[in-house]
Amino acid sequence: MDAGLIFYGSAIFLMVMGVFIAITGRHLIKILLGIDVFDTGLNLLIVSFGYINGGTAPIFSKYPNIFKNVVDPVPQALVLTAIVIGVAEMAMGLAIVMQIKEKFGTCNIAKLKELKW
Amino acid sequence: MIRRLIALLVSLYLGYILYSFVYVHFPFGERPLRGVAAHYVENGIKEEGATNIVTSIVTLYRGFDTLGEVTVLFLAATGLGLILAGMKREEEEKPEPTLIMETVTKYLFPLVLLFGSYIFIHGHLTPGGGFPAGVVIATGYFMMFIAQRSFTPSEYLLSATESFAGTLYVIVGLLGLALAFSFLDNVMPLGIPNRVFSAGIIPVIYIIIGFKVGSEMTGILLHLKEA
Numbered sequence: 001m002d003a004g005l006i007f008y009g010s011a012i013f014l015m016v017m018g019v020f021i022a023i024t025g026r027h028l029i030k031i032l033l034g035i036d037v038f039d040t041g042l043n044l045l046i047v048s049f050g051y052i053n054g055g056t057a058p059i060f061s062k063y064p065n066i067f068k069n070v071v072d073p074v075p076q077a078l079v080l081t082a083i084v085i086g087v088a089e090m091a092m093g094l095a096i097v098m099q100i101k102e103k104f105g106t107c108n109i110a111k112l113k114e115l116k117w
Numbered sequence: 118m119i120r121r122l123i124a125l126l127v128s129l130y131l132g133y134i135l136y137s138f139v140y141v142h143f144p145f146g147e148r149p150l151r152g153v154a155a156h157y158v159e160n161g162i163k164e165e166g167a168t169n170i171v172t173s174i175v176t177l178y179r180g181f182d183t184l185g186e187v188t189v190l191f192l193a194a195t196g197l198g199l200i201l202a203g204m205k206r207e208e209e210e211k212p213e214p215t216l217i218m219e220t221v222t223k224y225l226f227p228l229v230l231l232f233g234s235y236i237f238i239h240g241h242l243t244p245g246g247g248f249p250a251g252v253v254i255a256t257g258y259f260m261m262f263i264a265q266r267s268f269t270p271s272e273y274l275l276s277a278t279e280s281f282a283g284t285l286y287v288i289v290g291l292l293g294l295a296l297a298f299s300f301l302d303n304v305m306p307l308g309i310p311n312r313v314f315s316a317g318i319i320p321v322i323y324i325i326i327g328f329k330v331g332s333e334m335t336g337i338l339l340h341l342k343e344a
Contacts, residue, residue: 003145004145004146008145013132016132023127024124050154052146053147058158059168070150072150073154074157077175081182089193091193091194092200095197
């Protein structure tokens with residue numbers, strides 16, 4: 001089987017699943033979880049862009065003999081940033097959901113009809 | 118039912134477009150290492166002294182980016198405190214944790230903290246670094262929150278640690294500006310690669326980030342628990 005199919009395919013499968021959960025979910029926490037699954041899939045996709053055939057992790061544990069075939073380190077560094085931003089976003093989202101639950105007594109978006117708090 | 122079917126079709130179509138675009142423009146693994154990535158891999162150890170190239174990108178080559186990232190995390194923690202301020206849940210009866218949980222977490226907690234410190238001290242040699250280490254430390258605190266009802270760390274101490282670490286990070290950056298004419302430059306001696314005391318300011322920055330992320334995530338969990 002093609003390696004690209006597995007890596008890109010599973011990352012994009014997670015993204016599709018996240019979009020599906022986020023647009024069909026009725027519960028606010030479910031929508032947040034969908035966004036988080038989408039985020040994970042996107043991170044995996046960015047990491048897969050950096051793969052180079054036959055490459056290993058960009059860590060030289062036997063220093064004087066450097067291998068040249070390592071994968072691209074830049075997407076990994078960017079994904080490290082993206083993961084932290086995802087955590088921050090989830091924390092803010094959960095706080096807002098808690099506040100909505102406190103104010104309206106429900107997390108179901110079909111029952112949240114008022115536009116103002 | 119028909120709504121779900123349409124939603125499924127729309128998301129599958131989005132996935133198909135993305136997949137065909139990605140597959141044509143970025144064939145898997147056939148890209149050569151070029152540009153800045155090749156420069157980082159070839160000269161990373163010589164220039165910054167860290168054997169983990171990702172670490173030297175995160176803390177030095179793109180260090181300003183990481184400072185911004187830490188600021189975003191700080192803003193999220195502050196905003197969470199602001200949103201949840203004044204929310205007090207009525208005290209409900211919770212079952213006491215079992216003796217096994219209580220005893221095991223008491224002895225596991227120092228080990229989790231030790232493992233977190235190990236990860237941030239060895240950030241320039243092994244996979245890991247300040248951010249995962251901070252999350253590991255916060256997980257230890259989370260375990261204590263669940264298993265022991267009376268355990269509450271001082272909120273004042275947490276925010277003091279966080280502010281102190283943030284200020285120290287900026288001071289380290291300004292030190293680079295003063296001594297090497299570039300913000301967050303490596304001003305300390307590089308040392309021998311693959312040693313713990315090497316790579317200049319990378320371990321210093323990662324220790325600062327470990328403390329900062331650990332206290333921030335613990336603060337977030339504390340706010341969510343008490344609200």
